Amino acid sequence: MVDSIIRKIKKLKTNLNIKRTLGLVWLAAKGWMILSIIMILAETLLFLGSIYALKVLIDKVARINTLPNSEELIIKHVLIAGVLSVLYAIARAVSAYVTEVQATKVSNYIDEKIHHTAIQMDLYHYESPDYYDILKRAKDAGSERPNIVITTIMEIAKNTLNLFAVGSLFITINWFLLPLLVAFVLPTLFVRIYFSNKQNTWRIKHTPLERKSAYLSNLITSDTSAKEIRSFNLGTYFKDLYQVIRIEVIQQKLNLSYKRTLNETITGSIATMGFFTCIGYIAVGTVRGTTSVGDIALFLIIFPQSFTLIQNVSSGISQLYQNNIFIHSIFELFDLRPQPVLQKNTVPVPEDQDLDLELKEVSFTYPHSSKPALSNINLKIPSGKIIAIVGLNGAGKSTLIKLLSRLYEPNEGEMTLGKTNIREFDLADYRRQISTVFQDFSKYNVSAADNIRFGNIDGEYNEEKMVEASKNAGSHSFISKFSKGYDTMMGRLFEDGHEVSIGQWQKLAIARALYSESRFIILDEATSALDAIAEKELFDSFRKHIGNRAGIIVSHRHSAIKHADYIYVISGGKILQEGTDKQLLEMEGDYANLFNEKTSTE
Numbered sequence: 001m002v003d004s005i006i007r008k009i010k011k012l013k014t015n016l017n018i019k020r021t022l023g024l025v026w027l028a029a030k031g032w033m034i035l036s037i038i039m040i041l042a043e044t045l046l047f048l049g050s051i052y053a054l055k056v057l058i059d060k061v062a063r064i065n066t067l068p069n070s071e072e073l074i075i076k077h078v079l080i081a082g083v084l085s086v087l088y089a090i091a092r093a094v095s096a097y098v099t100e101v102q103a104t105k106v107s108n109y110i111d112e113k114i115h116h117t118a119i120q121m122d123l124y125h126y127e128s129p130d131y132y133d134i135l136k137r138a139k140d141a142g143s144e145r146p147n148i149v150i151t152t153i154m155e156i157a158k159n160t161l162n163l164f165a166v167g168s169l170f171i172t173i174n175w176f177l178l179p180l181l182v183a184f185v186l187p188t189l190f191v192r193i194y195f196s197n198k199q200n201t202w203r204i205k206h207t208p209l210e211r212k213s214a215y216l217s218n219l220i221t222s223d224t225s226a227k228e229i230r231s232f233n234l235g236t237y238f239k240d241l242y243q244v245i246r247i248e249v250i251q252q253k254l255n256l257s258y259k260r261t262l263n264e265t266i267t268g269s270i271a272t273m274g275f276f277t278c279i280g281y282i283a284v285g286t287v288r289g290t291t292s293v294g295d296i297a298l299f300l301i302i303f304p305q306s307f308t309l310i311q312n313v314s315s316g317i318s319q320l321y322q323n324n325i326f327i328h329s330i331f332e333l334f335d336l337r338p339q340p341v342l343q344k345n346t347v348p349v350p351e352d353q354d355l356d357l358e359l360k361e362v363s364f365t366y367p368h369s370s371k372p373a374l375s376n377i378n379l380k381i382p383s384g385k386i387i388a389i390v391g392l393n394g395a396g397k398s399t400l401i402k403l404l405s406r407l408y409e410p411n412e413g414e415m416t417l418g419k420t421n422i423r424e425f426d427l428a429d430y431r432r433q434i435s436t437v438f439q440d441f442s443k444y445n446v447s448a449a450d451n452i453r454f455g456n457i458d459g460e461y462n463e464e465k466m467v468e469a470s471k472n473a474g475s476h477s478f479i480s481k482f483s484k485g486y487d488t489m490m491g492r493l494f495e496d497g498h499e500v501s502i503g504q505w506q507k508l509a510i511a512r513a514l515y516s517e518s519r520f521i522i523l524d525e526a527t528s529a530l531d532a533i534a535e536k537e538l539f540d541s542f543r544k545h546i547g548n549r550a551g552i553i554v555s556h557r558h559s560a561i562k563h564a565d566y567i568y569v570i571s572g573g574k575i576l577q578e579g580t581d582k583q584l585l586e587m588e589g590d591y592a593n594l595f596n597e598k599t600s601t602e
């Protein structure tokens with residue numbers, strides 16, 4: 001039993017990582033932490049002072065008949081005890097305020113750190129359910145946990161000091177009372193530690209299930225799935241599925257709570273029995289003349305205090321237990337590193353404009369997948385030219401775009417920009433060279449101007465250029481009709497927001513890429529929601545719109561790709577054909593089968 005408690009305490013120490021947690025709180029709120037320690041010390045001293053003053057007062061009252069000027073003396077001691085108690089109450093209030101400020105500062109700091117870590121994480125982590133589990137636990141932990149841990153440790157220290165002080169008063173009544181009380185109260189402490197540990201194990205085991213239920217709840221309530229849920233009548237199905245999981249989770253949670261309550265009731269009763277045993281012990285002592293009525297009075301004052309202190313210490317420890325798993329998860333998240341490890345000594349991307357982007361014998365397999373998505377790809381995107389990538393669903397087109405955008409690294413082969421392997425460039429610097437409109441582009445609920453400006457967030461804002469990009473992408477016509485023009489808030493999430501059609505959102509995403517100063521503009525099925533006229537207008541003038549930059553177009557439509565200088569046909573992750581539109585139409589093969597006017601419907 002003792003061994004197991006020691007083991008648990010050791011595990012708690014490792015998980016809490018006190019040194020690191022302290023470091024975190026120190027970095028976030030140095031001054032407030034010092035103030036907080038000073039206030040805790042002041043609080044402790046005043047508590048001890050007020051209790052001691054009370055004891056002296058009781059002593060005087062007990063000997064009232066033997067003291068000269070007894071009334072004055074009593075009033076003096078009442079005043080001292082009263083003033084100390086008032087000061088103690090003030091110190092407590094100030095201490096609570098200081099703790100709150102410290103908590104807010106730390107919380108903000110951790111929030112910022114969690115977001116920083118999430119931004120740094122590459123797409124490899126988003127392929128892994130483990131990452132989502134860690135992220136969920138870290139988010140559940142909330143940014144306030146590290147501060148809670150530190151303030152809880154301080155509270156435990158404070159309450160333990162106070163307990164020693166009160167304990168010394170017990171000894172003045174009878175030394176035997178202290179071990180007696182500890183023996184009766186200790187089981188409560190053990191039960192709390194035991195069940196906090198159990199709850200943590202349970203929480204880790206159930207994170208995937210909790211995530212699944214959160215996913216279902218999001219499906220039921222989110223605006224993105226609202227239409228399908230209604231038209232396919234999926235609401236009840238998902239609601240029932242959610243309920244099945246919740247019932248299982250709640251049942252287990254309640255089971256644990258039931259056992260905990262049962263055990264706490266038993267140990268609580270033992271503690272109460274301890275109280276009455278002590279009262280009985282003192283009462284009998286009074287009859288026998290070994291203790292006084294004053295001792296009973298003192299006991300009645302200090303016992304509730306000490307009981308509360310013991311309760312505070314034990315719930316502090318159990319709180320540490322409950323928080324240790326969260327703290328562990330926060331550090332687990334902070335310790336994640338982007339993959340693959342980036343080169344340390346990077347070179348800047350050269351200024352000269354004529355840099356070709358080239359893939360040589362590139363192969364790539366997704367993490368957690370055994371089949372390569374791309375095999376032995378050789379492809380060149382000469383500067384200033386437009387190339388197109390064509391292929392059926394699942395051919396590997398978007399994967400290729402992800403490699404070009406350096407969201408993943410090839411497993412084999414190399415990618416070069418100019419003569420340099422792209423791994424040698426700083427990641428952010430390289431990514432600035434590429435602007436991609438993804439199939440599943442983002443709809444930012446910010447102003448129309450910001451939606452476009454995000455294409456070059458690091459550059460100085462140029463309104464004229466922004467409007468030009470918007471005109472070229474076809475979004476100017478609908479934005480200029482809004483009463484607030486480019487200041488109009490897009491989407492429905494916030495006040496005065498304007499929801500627009502999916503095609504109009506897509507035009508905004510294209511404007512964003514055109515506004516960028518990247519050398520390569522990639523459109524991955526980026527015109528799928530545009531009407532035929534808008535799409536024709538965009539592609540007929542695409543070369544003019546992108547200026548001297550290169551363009552990469554992924555599309556299933558001949559009208560979108562026929563203007564490209566060179567076209568690659570992909571199937572099963574391999575390049576099967578390449579050439580100009582004319583050459584490919586004249587060849588036998590997938591391209592001609594798809595787009596030859598005799599066989600195609602387009």
Ligand SMILES: Nc1ncnc2c1ncn2[C@@H]1O[C@H](COP(=O)(O)OP(=O)(O)OP(=O)(O)O)[C@@H](O)[C@H]1O
Binds near residue numbers: 393400
């Ligand atoms: N995150 C992923 N993890 C594992 N396999 C993936 C992942 N994304 C795509 N794949 C697989 O990689 C292959 C290529 O997918 P990709 O998305 O590149 O196809 P695509 O040509 O863009 O198709 P579509 O025209 O449907 O967009 C497919 O077999 C697909 O199932």
